Amino acid sequence: MWFKQVTPFRLLELPEKRYLDESLGNSWFTEPQGLDWFSEGFTPPNAFTDLAVFEAQKTMLISLMREEKVLPSAAIKHKLDEQIIKIQAHEGRNVGRKEKQELREAIIDDLLPKSLIKSSRTYGLFAGEWLFVDTANRRKAENLLTKLREALGGLPAQQPLTRQSxxxxxxxxxxxxxxxxxxxxxxxxxxxxxxxxxxxxxxxxxxxxxxxxxxxxxxxxxxxxxxxxxxxxxxxxxxxxxxxxxxxxxxxxxxxxxxxxxxxxxxxxxxxxxxxxxxxxxxxxxxxxxxxxxx
Structure with a gap:
């Protein structure tokens, strides 16, 4: 797999492969359950390993999986409008802002377990003094770094700041x-x-x-x-x-x-x-x- 975008981080210390494997294995991906909107965790980075790390000589490839539930706003609005019309017809009263919000939250809770799932992966490649993340989106790159730090109990990595801009x-x-x-x-x-x-x-x-x-x-x-x-x-x-x-x-x-x-x-x-x-x-x-x- 060739990276098409790369956000680089400077590593002050490269984690050992065995420790990286074990630590990411303890932060394994599981599907979002119940009323959870999303779930994130590490998965095998390709089809050639069941572990969290695919090693090629001294390089290590990892993968962070994210699944998030997708509820179209139009579907929520349609359900909400239906309930408001029923209340107005059966009870002869208007629905206030607070009650609308409560109805909306109940609709979301009901629809979440049946919602569509959107999946994405962010890959990282450890190599010497670098961690290369396969995205040009700074937020996604920082999120992978955060998840790595949580799994490893810290990771000495920083943005590559040079003397000249x-x-x-x-x-x-x-x-x-x-x-x-x-x-x-x-x-x-x-x-x-x-x-x-x-x-x-x-x-x-x-x-x-x-x-x-x-x-x-x-x-x-x-x-x-x-x-x-x-x-x-x-x-x-x-x-x-x-x-x-x-x-x-x-x-x-x-x-x-x-x-x-x-x-x-x-x-x-x-x-x-x-x-x-x-x-x-x-x-x-x-x-x-x-x-x-x-x-």
Whole structure:
């Protein structure tokens, strides 16, 4: 499984595989019961293990499952309107705000056990000094981190804060017309201006060295997202908090994975290793270009 988005966290200490497995196994997923709106817990991250961790060399893949009950607001309103009409017809009185709320809560309690279920998973990959979470949604990434800390009794992880801001580096690259290191400019950029009502410009599928594109930065706008290609292997959008969005694993990487496998399990193993190697290299190089970690 190739991650399509990544929110990275810096690990100050990597948990041992056995401890991680045991701890997450004690926080196993169970379906939401009765009047519970949702349930969260850890599950096997793929079909090739019954444990909480799928290990490939020194990398560890985990999965947090969430199931939530879905009650369409229109269905609740329909039931509520029906009951209000019955009360008005049979008792000849109006229904006040407090009684409406009580009726609504009773309807929800009645419908919850019969509601539809919406399922989702958030994956995390432990690799050296990194925890890569397969989402660009900061809230979902932080939620996985919170659940890990609850299960493990703590996890020394933090947002990757560098000496130079990623926005400043990306703006400089746009002004120069080229990136540094193994990075090259791709074809997407988002810039914002200053002020209380900041203007925003989003450009897609265009030559980023074109004068009309660069002029936005010359006029004082700051780059918040920048399309990049790393080492001819991975294309992505870099954001101002080092999140990677819209990741594309280019043909050369996919072919390396396929060429080293003879079944689905070995493919999953190879994918995990290649993905970790690229993500660690990308983030490591970015941190170096950004002057290292904030102390």
């Amino acid at each position: 990623p926005s400043a580096l990306m703006t400089n690259w746009l002004l120069r017309g080229e990136a540094q290191g193994l990075f090259v400019l791709d074809s997407d950029v988002t810039l914002v201006g200053a002020g209380d009502v900041a203007p925003k410009v989003k450009i897609s599928r265009k030559d980023l060295t074109a004068e009309d594109v660069v002029q936005h930065a010359k006029n004082g706008m700051t780059v918040t997202e920048l399309g990049l290609v790393w080492n001819g292997r991975v294309a992505f959008i870099l954001t101002q908090d080092l999140t990677l969005k819209r990741i594309q694993w280019l043909d050369v990487v996919q072919e390396e994975a396929e060429g080293s496998c003879d079944d689905a399990k070995s493919m999953s193993y190879a994918t995990q290793l290649l993905m970790e190697a690229a993500l660690s290299a990308i983030l490591g190089e970015l941190v170096d270009l950004l002057g290292g970690w904030q102390e």
